[in-house]
Amino acid sequence: MSTLYLIRHGQASFGTDNYDQLSQTGRKQVQLLGEYFAEAGERIDRIYTGTLQRQKETAEIIASALGSTVPPVAVDGAFDEYDSDVMLREFAGSLTAAELAEAGWPELRHDRRKFQFFLERAARAWVEARIEATAMLPWKNFHGRITGALQRIMQSEGRSKTLMISTSGGVIGTTVAHVLGLSNHMGVELNWAVHNASITRLIYSSEKVSLSMFNALPHLDRQGRRELITYR
Incomplete structure (x- = not known):
């Protein structure tokens, strides 16, 4: 092992x-x-x-x-x-002006609690493919990149x-x-x-x-x- x-x-x-x-x-x-x-x-x-x-x-x-x-x-x-910056930016772009104002975007970057809540919402949208951008890996590609690298390392490093x-x-x-x-x-x-x-x-x-x-x-x-x- x-x-x-x-x-x-x-x-x-x-x-x-x-x-x-x-x-x-x-x-x-x-x-x-x-x-x-x-x-x-x-x-x-x-x-x-x-x-x-x-x-x-x-x-x-x-x-x-x-x-x-x-x-x-x-x-x-x-x-x-x-890339959380791209994710947050794309998610913010999917919201209405009223929703952004309620969330406190973009000033929330200096408030840990508000920032975390907004990031969680953005990440759910990313996983569900509700937001996408050329500068941001789709969730399935992010997942595949990680699992592929882990498999490669485990195989190449030996027992x-x-x-x-x-x-x-x-x-x-x-x-x-x-x-x-x-x-x-x-x-x-x-x-x-x-x-x-x-x-x-x-x-x-x-x-x-x-x-x-x-x-x-x-x-x-x-x-x-x-x-x-x-x-x-």
């Missing part, structure tokens, strides 16, 4: 000019995560990461924390998150490997729903539950893939660190 860890990136810089970078809290979350894996003594054979800066920063911090057993890091765009993927909540939710045979809508719902710098673990062989851990925070869920637990 082999092990595949799906790691959500640390907290990004919500509300700033450049969301796609780790915040100070995000870097701390990931540093503690890397130290957790180092202390566990489990050898990581390779770390994969998407191309987004917050994903690559997360992979680099974890790799560095592993010390003398630093694994190689491979960049694979298949593990990039969906008895321990791998890690630094990615995002949408990728993790989609993967878990796929492994459990859940609906596309459940994949999106799982996305909202995934904490920053959390651990999801898959166990796999040539015949089967199983979920053995979801959204765990053993490095943060303890006294003196719980204030570092975040969703966004």
Whole structure:
């Protein structure tokens, strides 16, 4: 059997000019995560990461924390998150002026609660193919890109490997729903539950893939660190 860890990136810089970078809290979350894996003594054979800066920063911090057993890091765009900016823009374009005013668009980008509610509505529209744009992958293509890449990695890496993927909540939710045979809508719902710098673990062989851990925070869920637990 082999092990595949799906790691959500640390907290990004919500509300700033450049969301796609780790915040100070995000870097701390990931540093503690890397130290957790180092202390566990489990050898990581390779770390994969998407191309987004917050994903690559997360992979680099974890790799560095592993010390003398630093694994190689491979960049694979298949593990990039969906483009929320395009999704939100297209969804906003599908609403009436009154609906936009009620939602608070576009000022809601600086309000975490309103932003999350609007993003959830946009994501449902995306999954149901009610919005589309040339700059945005259809849901079925996003799903296929992820599952295809996972299958390729599992086949190419061989047996008895321990791998890690630094990615995002949408990728993790989609993967878990796929492994459990859940609906596309459940994949999106799982996305909202995934904490920053959390651990999801898959166990796999040539015949089967199983979920053995979801959204765990053993490095943060303890006294003196719980204030570092975040969703966004």
